[in-house]
Amino acid sequence: MRELHLNERYACNKCPFKTRCKKPLTKHIKENHSDGQWYECEHCPFRTKYKTSLVSHLRMKHLNDEKIKWYECEKCPYKVKQKSYLKKHIISIHLNEEELKWYECKECPYKGKFETSLRKHVNRIHRNQQDGKWHKCEKCAFKTRLKSNLEKHINCFHLNEKVVKRHECNECPFRSMHKLFLERHMTAVHGIELL
Known part of the structure; x- marks a missing residue:
C-alpha cells in the first residue's frame, strides 16, 4: 500500500483504485490482488476471502428456519439471527434505568x-x-x-462503486447503501426494529 498525501488518499499499487479511507483499500487489495483462498458459497455465486463472511452469508441467506441458530429473548417472543441484535433489543426494551449504562x-x-x-x-x-x-x-x-x-x-x-457497502435484509432480497433505509424497511415490512 502506498499513501498519497494529497487529500489523504490511499492508492492501490496494482491498479488505479484510490480511496480516502484505509479500510476500503485493505479490503480491495485482499479481494482483488491477494493470492489468498476464496471461500465460495455452494448455493449461489457469492464468494469472499473471509471465512467469517461466508459463514455469516450461509446462516443469513441459505439456512432454513429450522436449522438456524436463533437468539431468543428470555423476556418476550423476540428472536433474531444475530446475537448483537438480541443484546441491543434487551438493552432497549427490557433493562430498567438503573441497570443501563447511560x-x-x-x-x-x-x-x-x-x-x-x-x-x-x-x-x-x-x-x-x-x-x-x-x-x-x-x-x-x-x-x-x-x-x-x-x-x-x-x-x-462513491469514489469507486466496488467499495460501496450494501446493507442487506436478512428476511428478503431488499438491500440498500444506507443502514437507515434498511432499518426503516425492516420495521415497515417485517415488523423488526433494529437498534
Whole structure:
C-alpha cells in the first residue's frame, strides 16, 4: 500500500483504485490482488476471502428456519439471527434505568442507551449549530451537518462503486447503501426494529 498525501488518499499499487479511507483499500487489495483462498458459497455465486463472511452469508441467506441458530429473548417472543441484535433489543426494551449504562451529552441534558446514539446526537445537534446548514450528497440521500463527513462519505462510497457497502435484509432480497433505509424497511415490512 502506498499513501498519497494529497487529500489523504490511499492508492492501490496494482491498479488505479484510490480511496480516502484505509479500510476500503485493505479490503480491495485482499479481494482483488491477494493470492489468498476464496471461500465460495455452494448455493449461489457469492464468494469472499473471509471465512467469517461466508459463514455469516450461509446462516443469513441459505439456512432454513429450522436449522438456524436463533437468539431468543428470555423476556418476550423476540428472536433474531444475530446475537448483537438480541443484546441491543434487551438493552432497549427490557433493562430498567438503573441497570443501563447511560451515555450522557456534555452540552445538554440528552442521554442515550448506546454510544452510537450519543455520537449521532452530538453530530446532529451540536456540530455546526451556528449555521444549521446541511451538506447533501449529490449521488444519494446521505446528508450531514459536517462538510468533512460529506467528503469522507463521497470518497469512501462513491469514489469507486466496488467499495460501496450494501446493507442487506436478512428476511428478503431488499438491500440498500444506507443502514437507515434498511432499518426503516425492516420495521415497515417485517415488523423488526433494529437498534
